[in-house]
Amino acid sequence: MTTPTTTPSRSRRGARWIERWDPEDETFWHERGERIARRNLIYSVVSEHIGFSIWSLWSVMVLFMGPEYGVDPAGKFFLVAVPTVVGAVLRVPYTFAVARFGGRNWTVASALLLIVPSTAAALVMEPGTSYTTFMLVAALTGVGGGNFASSMTNINSFYPLRKKGWALGLNAGGGNIGVPVIQLVALLVIGTAGATRPRLVLAVYIPLIAVAALLAALKMDNLAPVSNDTGAAIDAAREPHTWIMSVLYIGTFGSFIGYSFAFGLVLQNQFDRTPLQAASLTFVGPLLGSLIRPVGGRLADRVGGARITLWNFAGMAAATVVVVHASAERSLPVFLAGFISLFVLSGLGNGSTYKMIPGIFQAQAVSRGLAGEEAAAYGRRLSGAAMGLIGAVGALGGLAINLAFRQSFMTTGSGTPAFVSFLAAYAVCGTLTWAVYLRKPSAQAPAGSPGTQRTPAYAEV
Template identity: 80%
Template sequence: MAGRWIEQWDPEDETFWREKGERIARRNLLFSVLSEHIGFSIWTLWSVMVLFMGPEYGVDPAGKFFLIATATLVGAVIRVPYTFAVARFGGRNWTIFSALMLLLPTGAAFLVMEPGTSYGTFLAVAALTGVGGGNFASSMTNINSFFPLRKKGWALGLNAGGGNIGVPVVQLVGLLVIGLAGAAHPRIVLGVYIPLIVVSALCAALFMDNLAPVKNDTGAAKEAVRDPHTWIMSFLYIGTFGSFIGYSFAFGLVLQTQFGRTPLQAASLTFVGPLLGSLIRPVGGSLADRFGGARITLWTFAAMAAATGVVVFASVSESLPVFLVGFIALFVLSGLGNGSTYKMIPGIFQAKALAKGMTGEAAEAYGRRLSGASMGLIGAVGALGGLAINLAFRQSFLTAGTGTGAFVAFLACYAVCFTVTWAVYLRRPARTAAPAATTETKPQLSYAEV
């Protein structure tokens, strides 16, 4: 079966959008969210599995942090090929395939999740769950093509937020299993997800579409790699999404290791932060649509630095209530920042098109080309922030027995992200009387609106 292909697609045409495009785009968005949601659940599966791994498994806290870091790493790296797969195979077709791929890590975990399994085997299975991280990149690239620029902040925020909710949902499933059946039955969690994976693939086959105009553009990919804004936004996305996914993986393990919570106690708290961070991501996109992504991102980083300061204080004073307030605030703020940073990407390349003298459809096409090409790379590099967070926690607990050192490093990172956002996208260059200088600074001024 060749699949359902739409040959013409022009969301910037308001008549087309009103009469036909919006309905199709929203339908594809709905089922893209479903598939990405389950992908996130599988990617973060080991944040739940480690809660089931008591002393009988023979894995220390540092080993558990390395398991979840491995899943984070693979999920980050695989985002790059997943980005280009949408144009190569079609958004619908790739969604079906990427959903079915989730059966591999879920089934493997079902087979090996018991005491006596070697650490190397656990490590290999944790690596397999990285395919769930790739779903985000292909889903975002696909949905970016369906919506007009004026709607991208909302659509991408909703797509990503609905996917991100897969993190707290799998943690809630883990909580229910631990609470009802005990910590000796991790396979129940896996048994819940296997049929859900099949359902998401079936829904993609029945209700999604491929866009024929979306093609891989190697020229755009090379141009995106050479463009400094791709790497600047990658760095900022490390601060927002890297924080969200890194904390999502590590939260329950930190509660167990630093605050002595039981698996049930940890699981009862772990899902709250990721849930709130996921729900607020579309709000970040909508605020960015209204006030500009750079402004929302700037103040998000300032607030994240302040929340990290609260967490450092709580870690030093060993105050669990204060720690929870600060840590959950970090989740909420990272969710806001996730939405605003992704809104910035198409806006930046649209601004570059206008600065080059392009107008109308030419400017819109340039913005779509470069933003689509850069999103996968930005998503991949940003996800590596989750790896850095888990490795930082691992090292901090190995050397000091607490996560305080890691949190101090995170605070410094947010301060740098704040400075970069202001310097590149919001600082207005000094005006001069020279016409040439004014012309050169015009592109910089326009970035404040992205």
């Protein structure tokens, strides 16, 4: 006999499994679903927050690496880039781990995995360690980047389409705040104990990892209807919109994570800031970018993700022009204003682009003649699979940013050429958003005749 919608199955899978879940049913949603979804969202944010902190661990570890470590600026930029690429690759299997093991179960397991890179970093952070060892340990922190994909896929399944922008934005924003928080912890350590005590940062985070895993185990649920579906991954990979949205996500999230990892090094190398001075500034941009991400999702819910995304890329291009000017003139106040604006806009765009993903596949379902729960199920199936791919490709933008900075400083001693390349990238992303999702299709019939499309097909996604 089917277990009631609102209670977990105790006979087949255990107490933390919910056998039926229908968030599009408004009666179910208001009576029970919203409360359950909110609880899972809260503890998902906690775990993802710690995951982001560990993923960005080496963006602060390099601030502790003085001349005695024997690592030059180019080597440091490459060191912070390594976790980015590992995290990006892991996002694909992490996405499907939710369906294979259950959202709650995988949240617990993925949180506990964070102990490995944290402990390894505590063991090797001292002068005399080889650069190869540092690279291998930095690569381990990529598991924190994978947490984002599984967390977003899981929360996407809990919420109805009309609330996905806000929920996904809040989930991602709460996770993203892990970047500035670990930077603040590093600032506190450097300011009180000096730049020779990096292990104190790990002493803070290893207990927090255990707490996050315990809370997930006690408070979260698995959704039985979210079954493993490799066909969905294949279908999503064949869908052109998956790769278009991947490019847009490179421009938003790739910028956020790339700038977050590189900000301190840019300040040290372009403006000769000390580790303490750099640490006192690096957290501001990631913090504001994280806090505004839910706002991007909420705005997208109201006026359409494509519209917000387009204006966002225009703003990012304008902010980059300011940064290029300040970089060339070596004006730190103007540079900070432009760079922090980039963080804010990238956070806003993260929310709007992720809102677009379920909207696009829902629109496709409707265009194929599906309706009601059938259309909603189609949208959830494809958007959940696409999110893993889009998140993986988008995270590679962070790698590109750090490699661009590395090359720029190696060849010119300045970050200006890198910023010029980012400006061109934002122009491409803005053009792509307009051309695919906002441009009015050419009329196939005389104006005013039945069937003529007057608005873009995806304007509301």
